[in-house]
Amino acid sequence: PALTLRPTGTTVVMGPNGAGKSLLLRLMHGLIRPSAGEILIGGKPLSPEQCKAQALVFQKPVLLRRSAVANIDFVLKARGKDRSRCRDLLDRVDLAALADRPARRLSGGEQQRLAIARALATEPDTLFLDEPTASLDPESVQAIEGIVAAAAQDGVRIIFVTHDVQQARRLADDVVFLSNGRVAEEASAAAFFNGPETDVARAYLSGHLDRLVET
The missing domain is CATH 1.10.238 (Recoverin; domain 1)
Known part of the structure; x- marks a missing residue:
């Protein structure tokens, strides 16, 4: 299914291990090409100029x-x-x-x-962050969340991948939930956390899928 992201705010991308979260960020940032379909920004196909207006932060800084x-x-x-x-x-x-x-x-x-x-x-107009707080201590997590929230307030579009449900609750304006390489749900943060529509999302939020590796 198609995925449409709002031009402002913070979108949190969630899903079990292997669901395709990092892959989605790399596709949107133009690091890899989609095998089917296309990525549009402002109704136009993703271009090198648009990619320069984006930035990506990896889990392990280079x-x-x-x-x-x-x-x-x-x-x-x-x-x-x-x-x-x-x-x-x-x-x-x-x-x-x-x-x-x-x-x-x-x-x-x-x-x-x-x-x-x-x-x-x-x-950047858009900042992608691929699990930037994984394995960090709570103080560092809090500091990075504050930096990201401030950037969002300044008008930077944030796309944030995390496994941490509580972190997602703190940061998200809307949520994209992936399962088996597909968009299982796309909703506002309030709608997603108060009433996820799919069994896999409900199980994930309850903690039953935290260690699931999808194939």
């Missing part, structure tokens, strides 16, 4: 072997952006005090915050 501030500066320079924004971007993710520290020496949560700052440096 950072340069440079300082935190140099990671930001590299992106700003490559995109022709104002390089004086480096410190402001680091301050936005509470890393200004660690600006000169090598990125690889940051903690896991700090590295992920740096990856998000680097993504925001491109001034």
Whole structure:
């Protein structure tokens, strides 16, 4: 079935392991091509220019072997952006005090915050986040959720993949639930969490499918 996302707000993508969540993000970001159908933005097929207006943060950050501030500066320079924004971007993710520290020496949560700052440096219309808080401590999770919520308030379209039902409740304006590579449900957060329509979604929310790997 077709999937239509609103142009604003935060969409949380959920589903059992192997349901296709990461694949969906890569399709929407243009990293891979669909085997059938097409992806439209504003009624037009996804183009390289539209992909440049997006940013993707992976579960495991891929950072340069440079300082935190140099990671930001590299992106700003490559995109022709104002390089004086480096410190402001680091301050936005509470890393200004660690600006000169090598990125690889940051903690896991700090590295992920740096990856998000680097993504925001491109001034994206849409920010994709693929389980950015997986395996992080509660304090880091809270910090990243705050950064994401602030970006959404600033008008950045957020597409957020998570396995954490409570996190989804905190962040989502609407939910896309995948099962076996298909969209099983698409609804507002209130409608989905108060009354999921499919058996698989109900089982997932009850915790019965947390460890299910679909084939």
